[in-house]
Amino acid sequence: MSTHARWLMAVLLALALPLDIAPSARAAGPTSESQAIGRTPPRLSYTDGQVSFWRPGAQDWAPAQINTPLAPGDELYTANQGDVELQVGTRAFVRTWGDTQLGLANQEPDFVQFKVTSGHVSLDLRSVDPGHTVELDTPHGAFTIEQPGYYRADVTQDQTSFVTRRGGRASMTPAGGPAVAIEPSEEVVLQGATVQSYVAPDLDTWDRWNYARSDHLQEAVSARYLPPNVYGVDDLDHYGNWRVVPSYGSVWVPEAVPTGWAPYSTGRWIHDPYYGWTWVDTAPWGWAPYHYGRWVFVGGFWAWAPGPVVVRPVYAPALVAFFGAPGISVSIGGPVVSWVALSWGEPVVPWWGAAGFIGEPRWAGWGGPRVVNNTVINRTTVVNVTNITTYNNVSVQNSVVAVHQDHFGGRPVEGARIAQVDVRRLEPVRGPLQVKPDAASFVAAGGRAVRPPEAVLARPVVATRPLASREGVPHGAAERAPALVTVPAPRIVPAPKAAPAESAPPRPAFGPGEAERRRSAAPPHFATQRPEATPAAPGNGARRTEAAPPVPRERAQERPQPPSERRKAEAGPPAPREQVQERSQPTPPADRRKANESVSPPRTVGRPAAAPPPQRAEAQRPSMRQLPGEPANRLSPGRAEMPGRAEMKPGRPEKGPEAGRPGPESAPPHEKDQR
Numbered sequence: 001m002s003t004h005a006r007w008l009m010a011v012l013l014a015l016a017l018p019l020d021i022a023p024s025a026r027a028a029g030p031t032s033e034s035q036a037i038g039r040t041p042p043r044l045s046y047t048d049g050q051v052s053f054w055r056p057g058a059q060d061w062a063p064a065q066i067n068t069p070l071a072p073g074d075e076l077y078t079a080n081q082g083d084v085e086l087q088v089g090t091r092a093f094v095r096t097w098g099d100t101q102l103g104l105a106n107q108e109p110d111f112v113q114f115k116v117t118s119g120h121v122s123l124d125l126r127s128v129d130p131g132h133t134v135e136l137d138t139p140h141g142a143f144t145i146e147q148p149g150y151y152r153a154d155v156t157q158d159q160t161s162f163v164t165r166r167g168g169r170a171s172m173t174p175a176g177g178p179a180v181a182i183e184p185s186e187e188v189v190l191q192g193a194t195v196q197s198y199v200a201p202d203l204d205t206w207d208r209w210n211y212a213r214s215d216h217l218q219e220a221v222s223a224r225y226l227p228p229n230v231y232g233v234d235d236l237d238h239y240g241n242w243r244v245v246p247s248y249g250s251v252w253v254p255e256a257v258p259t260g261w262a263p264y265s266t267g268r269w270i271h272d273p274y275y276g277w278t279w280v281d282t283a284p285w286g287w288a289p290y291h292y293g294r295w296v297f298v299g300g301f302w303a304w305a306p307g308p309v310v311v312r313p314v315y316a317p318a319l320v321a322f323f324g325a326p327g328i329s330v331s332i333g334g335p336v337v338s339w340v341a342l343s344w345g346e347p348v349v350p351w352w353g354a355a356g357f358i359g360e361p362r363w364a365g366w367g368g369p370r371v372v373n374n375t376v377i378n379r380t381t382v383v384n385v386t387n388i389t390t391y392n393n394v395s396v397q398n399s400v401v402a403v404h405q406d407h408f409g410g411r412p413v414e415g416a417r418i419a420q421v422d423v424r425r426l427e428p429v430r431g432p433l434q435v436k437p438d439a440a441s442f443v444a445a446g447g448r449a450v451r452p453p454e455a456v457l458a459r460p461v462v463a464t465r466p467l468a469s470r471e472g473v474p475h476g477a478a479e480r481a482p483a484l485v486t487v488p489a490p491r492i493v494p495a496p497k498a499a500p501a502e503s504a505p506p507r508p509a510f511g512p513g514e515a516e517r518r519r520s521a522a523p524p525h526f527a528t529q530r531p532e533a534t535p536a537a538p539g540n541g542a543r544r545t546e547a548a549p550p551v552p553r554e555r556a557q558e559r560p561q562p563p564s565e566r567r568k569a570e571a572g573p574p575a576p577r578e579q580v581q582e583r584s585q586p587t588p589p590a591d592r593r594k595a596n597e598s599v600s601p602p603r604t605v606g607r608p609a610a611a612p613p614p615q616r617a618e619a620q621r622p623s624m625r626q627l628p629g630e631p632a633n634r635l636s637p638g639r640a641e642m643p644g645r646a647e648m649k650p651g652r653p654e655k656g657p658e659a660g661r662p663g664p665e666s667a668p669p670h671e672k673d674q675r
Contacts, residue, residue: 038274039109040315041069042094043231043287044076046085052077052449056273058442061451065444067232067286069317071273072468075103075487078119079450087231088112088134091126091218095210101452103487105137105467113137115467115490116155117459122206123151124214125168137461137490140190141174144464144496149184152207157459159191163200165207171496175462179496221633225250226306227313232287239285242632243303248296248344250632251303254285262399263295263302263341264320265417269409270444271437276352277409278317280444291315292365295341297396299628305344307368314365319348321391322429323400337435338402338421343392345371349385351433359431361385385430394423409441463490 044053044066051064054075064076064084078084078100086094096102100119107113110129114121115137123134125148134145136153140160145151149168154161164170164182173179174190182188185200203211222236236242240254267281279290289295292313293306320339342348345368347361361372361383369376372383373390393399400421407416440446467490 038315039107040229040231041071041107041272041274042104042112043087044068044070044084045087045093045232045287046095047083049082050079050450051082051084052079052451053443053445055442057271057437057439059439061449062443063445063447063449065280065282066284067267067282067290068270068280068444069272069275069278070104072104072106073273073487075101077101077450077452082450085213089125089127089129090229090231091214092128093124093210093214093217095122095124095213096120097206101456105135105463105490106465107468111135111465113463113465113467115461115463116153117461118155118157118456120155120206121153122210124210125149125151126214126218135464137463139459139461140192141172142462142464142493143182144171144173144179145169150207150210157455159189161187161189163187165200173462173464173493173496175491175493179494222252225252225309225632226288226292227309227311230288230292230306230313232285235285236288239283241627243627243629244632245298245303245629248298248303248305249308251296251298251305251629252289253301253303253627254283254289257302260398261302262396262401263304264290264318264339265401265413268412268444269318269441271409271441272317274352275317277433277435279320282412290318292319294319294344294346294366295393296344297393297399300625301628303628305368307344307366310365310367312365316348316365317352321346321349322351322433323426324429335405336402336418337405337408337433338400338418338426340391340393340400343371345369345376346391347372347383347388349388349428349430351429351431359385361388388428388430391428394426400426405435408435409437411440411446458488460488461490462493464493464495466490466492 044064047064047066052061053064053068054061054077055071056073061077070086076084076096078096078098080099083097084095084102088094094102094114096116097120100121101117102119102121103115105113105115110132112133113135117139121136123136123145125134125145128134128146128148132146136143136145136151138153138155138160140155143151143153143162145168147169148166149170150165151168151170152163152165162170162172162182164184164186167184169184170182171179172182172188172190172195174193174195176193177195180188180195187198187200189196189198217234220234220237222233222242225242226233236252239256240252242250242252245251264279264281266283267279267286269277270280272278281287281290288306289304292315293304296303296305318339319342321342323338323340345363345366347363347370349361350358352358363370370379370381371377371392372388374392377383400423401413402418402421403413403416404418467487
């Protein structure tokens, strides 16, 4: 090779070398904004009756608190009069009722794993992202779901039945056999080594309630102002108003908050094994405004500003700035922890995460301007955490919330808040929060709760992957708290392939045998009375369904109202016994409760009415003052809102003047014109 050729090759090698190492250098840098925080945990979005919660490291089972973000290893138990709902996606829900033990076994970016050792679970998955998998582990087999549908599992000590609806497909892997496919509208009963397949039974009370509730949750008006992957959007419709403010765009103003209220003041901090200290608010709307967006004070009102809609919202355990002990005036000594809600465009300084992420200012998931010390900065500007010295919301009266360090995470903030704060001496925390969790920091509510039977807790499940480990429990917490929950190791089976080779087991021969069900009656015509239910043939797996009441013509288009959400006192006469089909296992909660009632007449569907929660005397009524900006939910010209629409939707709390929201006659004149 000539000298010129060698020289040319050396030059090309020198030019190519930096190009080869550049990707490695970028990969070794700080975490990108798109991957800044990570997964969105399942949200405990609804409870009714007795529902218990336990997290590894806690001292005992505690009452479940809505808005609790679940972590792998968490356990839930619904007693005989209990229902619970988990939101696991924008249009995906997991619900249980009556004597059910449910656990979040694992969560990865494209995989979520639940386990149920006893009881009844429904998975209403209106959407499943491509490549994502939901697994439900039971003592008799593991069920793998990769596409939308409605799925239900009923687990007893001896058998597990699994039903698919709305085009849902799944794979079942028993402990001692190959995976089998479960086709749409099919019921598979697994008992020991025996697998039987049937046509999916008719919808019962529980299934219809699930359908109606999910339908309602998809119709939230607030969804137009938020990214599609934010949970808890429907709650914003019922407990606040959207306004348009020139400085911030669309903002949401909560209703009926007490005088002197400030964000992050009605709830408590709990310790999450993945995110560290996490805020759990007790308000029914307290999910989205505390994990996304920013809080602003405008026109004398606190308002939540989600900012411009982004493609991918990023969950945060809380969006606050923490301060150290200086600046707090207290009568007794001791370290103090204080915080304030982040305002428009201010970065969050993570107190959780790995090296290179913790303590670094970030705007992950924020689509608006970036602000530091009331100055708008360029998106490419690197911000040093020491440059952030002031926060805009600190100047608002009562905005800084403070508690003694010993009370942080161990009790609700309402009863431990320190009133006097010298905001001129506040020093921001620029790294991890120096507060160690104890056993009380792993649950969001205090008091005793119903504990599952020991036999239920000790029952192992069949799974395709190991359950989550207990590595999230901080060092020393396990020694301070007794191990009251011991989860047995699962029986691991091979994960089913994308297209299972084994088909569904053959159905029994047609005929009058116990396994077959009689053909259902023809569907009624529109706005006509429904025929009485046809008695079911006695046999294995026969379900019980209720005859629907007559449908008045003027209410034919209304959506069915779920019983546990309406909570009204009226009770109709008991349904005739001959109108009800007999069902072997299990009995819907409404039917079980009707059998137990002896004093008051039972309702055809639903629960006894519950007293509405007491309203705080000092709550501000929105009608007293004019809200900032202009109404956001305007109607088109010449279009009127349907009367009574609020009462038609299932799951919507009763509204009106007594609930802190102005009714049609008490609304301010400028808002009446916009209706």
